[in-house]
Amino acid sequence: MKRYILLFFLLFISLSSRLDAYNLDVKRFTMPNGLKVLLAERHNLPIVTVSLLIKASPFDEPIEKAGVANLTAELLTEGTRNRKAKDISEEIEFIGASLDTSVESDFTMINLSVLKKDIQKGFDIFSDILLNPSFPEEEITRKKEILIGGLKQSEEDPSFVADRAFRKAIYGDHPYGRLITGSEETITKITRDDIVAFHDNYYSPDDSILAVVGDITVEEAKELIGRYLGKWVKTKVSKKKTTFEVEKKRDYILIDKDLTQANIIMGHSGIRRGDPDYYAVTVMNYILGGGGFSSRLMQVIRDDMGLAYDINSLFDSREKGGFFRISVQTKNEAANTVIDEIIKQIKKLKTEGVTDQEIADAKAYLTGSFPRRFDTNKKIANILVAIEFYDLGPDYIERYPEYIRSVSKDDIIRVARKYLDTDNYILVVVAKQSKANIDIKSIGK
Numbered sequence: 001m002k003r004y005i006l007l008f009f010l011l012f013i014s015l016s017s018r019l020d021a022y023n024l025d026v027k028r029f030t031m032p033n034g035l036k037v038l039l040a041e042r043h044n045l046p047i048v049t050v051s052l053l054i055k056a057s058p059f060d061e062p063i064e065k066a067g068v069a070n071l072t073a074e075l076l077t078e079g080t081r082n083r084k085a086k087d088i089s090e091e092i093e094f095i096g097a098s099l100d101t102s103v104e105s106d107f108t109m110i111n112l113s114v115l116k117k118d119i120q121k122g123f124d125i126f127s128d129i130l131l132n133p134s135f136p137e138e139e140i141t142r143k144k145e146i147l148i149g150g151l152k153q154s155e156e157d158p159s160f161v162a163d164r165a166f167r168k169a170i171y172g173d174h175p176y177g178r179l180i181t182g183s184e185e186t187i188t189k190i191t192r193d194d195i196v197a198f199h200d201n202y203y204s205p206d207d208s209i210l211a212v213v214g215d216i217t218v219e220e221a222k223e224l225i226g227r228y229l230g231k232w233v234k235t236k237v238s239k240k241k242t243t244f245e246v247e248k249k250r251d252y253i254l255i256d257k258d259l260t261q262a263n264i265i266m267g268h269s270g271i272r273r274g275d276p277d278y279y280a281v282t283v284m285n286y287i288l289g290g291g292g293f294s295s296r297l298m299q300v301i302r303d304d305m306g307l308a309y310d311i312n313s314l315f316d317s318r319e320k321g322g323f324f325r326i327s328v329q330t331k332n333e334a335a336n337t338v339i340d341e342i343i344k345q346i347k348k349l350k351t352e353g354v355t356d357q358e359i360a361d362a363k364a365y366l367t368g369s370f371p372r373r374f375d376t377n378k379k380i381a382n383i384l385v386a387i388e389f390y391d392l393g394p395d396y397i398e399r400y401p402e403y404i405r406s407v408s409k410d411d412i413i414r415v416a417r418k419y420l421d422t423d424n425y426i427l428v429v430v431a432k433q434s435k436a437n438i439d440i441k442s443i444g445k
Contacts, residue, residue, distance in 0.1 A: 008369070021228075024040045027040075031230070032224060033206065034207075035210055035229060037222075038211045038212070039212045039213075039221050039433060040214075042380075046115055048114055048213070048377070049111070049380075050107065050114075050123075051213075052208060053107050053124075053208060053388075055208065056203055056207075060202045066178045066179070067180070067187045069108065069198065069202075070180050071182075073102065073109075073196050074326045075195065077100075078139040079133070079340075080128045080132040081132040081134050081347070085136075096115060097112065097114040099122075100363060106318055109152045111381070112125075112126045119224065127232075130229075131229075140195065146282065148179050148187055148188070150181070151179075158261075161257070164179065166325065166428045169253055170267075170269055170299075170323055170426055174322065193326045201235055201237040208325050209385045212225075213381040214338060224432050248268040248269075252435075253428045256434075257431065261330065262430070263428075264428070264431075267325035269320055270323045270419065271315060273393065275317075277415050277418070279404055279406075282315070282403060282404070283366065283411075283412060287354050287359070288345070289311060291394075297326065297362055301330075307334045307341075308340050310329070313327075319390065328342075333436070333437075334429050335436040349412075352411050354413075363405055363407070374397075
């Protein structure tokens with residue numbers, strides 16, 4: 001009996017936290033140094049999560065030293081003017097906190113999660129790695145060796161090889177077409193001076209967004225941010241404005257490897273995150289190949305034809321654009337059949353649209369699963385900075401279900417015709433080419 005009571009209690013707490021996500025009372029304010037702050041009080045647990053989005057990204061690095069943005073972020077926790085890497089690790093572990101850094105195509109992230117009772121210590125370490133990194137030469141060498149070793153190992157992964165070729169074919173030398181880590185050649189060229197300059201030039205408070213979520217009040221947050229980040233000063237470097245144009249083209253990239261399975265990626269440029277069509281595209285993509293076992297591609301190519309274990313479609317939407325991609329693995333001999341069926345299903349969606357049941361199921365899943373994006377403080381903090389970065393509007397969380405529910409069958413067919421292209425696309429096939437025998441001339445006919 002006690003077990004059932006406990007299960008009921010945990011379920012109640014879970015459902016309550018999901019419902020509370022729609023009622024987040026987010027306070028917004030800007031610090032004197034230009035740092036934008038978003039605060040969401042959640043006093044159900046004595047934990048505080050801090051997520052800092054810095055608009056320092058691969059867009060800010062020279063192409064010949066691609067990877068400097070990533071290397072800079074990775075080295076933040078490897079030593080400061082006040083702490084060695086070991087000290088940072090031990091202090092974080094001692095207070096049971098977590099601290100991590102990462103780089104995406106559009107920005108850099110630093111995340112901290114700490115118990116309320118240790119919040120001052122947490123902010124002290126957080127501010128130290130942000131403001132006072134020492135970038136020790138021995139750590140730079142070690143990190144570069146790890147990154148290069150990882151890249152060499154990835155060369156054995158056919159899905160990595162296919163994905164890299166696909167992005168390069170779409171974007172060329174544009175930052176979206178490069179590996180965030182850089183290549184072995186560019187990583188080798190990066191010096192400590194490059195890393196220091198990148199940090200000094202592009203880690204700026206007026207170009208950053210800080211989300212604080214958890215057991216903390218506005219007054220407490222302002223005091224902590226002022227004390228620990230108040231000395232963070234604006235940089236004097238003006239960021240370059242990067243243009244974004246993708247040439248429409250059809251290209252076939254056939255990479256020969258001794259494999260029993262063909263790794264296929266097919267797609268083209270996509271849609272930027274802030275585009276009003278994003279929500280209709282989301283519903284459309286769920287029906288085509290983003291909805292797991294309920295998607296058309298899965299039902300036809302896996303269930304009906306038995307030619308793949310998994311197949312999926314994705315719109316990867318970013319600040320300045322994005323891409324559409326369908327990924328699948330199949331036996332070499334079935335590659336042509338699968339490619340033809342993918343094109344057939346896209347054409348069918350563009351000409352016939354979707355059924356009432358398909359669009360109802362897609363909307364039900366997308367709105368029903370939405371609260372799961374808010375079931376931890378870290379998820380909430382990350383989505384708050386993303387909303388601000390992509391300028392989705394302060395009422396985005398409340399309005400997301402409405403955006404999805406308002407998508408009509410006419411919207412689906414409109415965006416399918418606009419954003420799915422069966423004439424201009426990139427096709428990458430990593431396979432044993434003598435067995436796959438890709439018939440380029442007859443694809444899609």
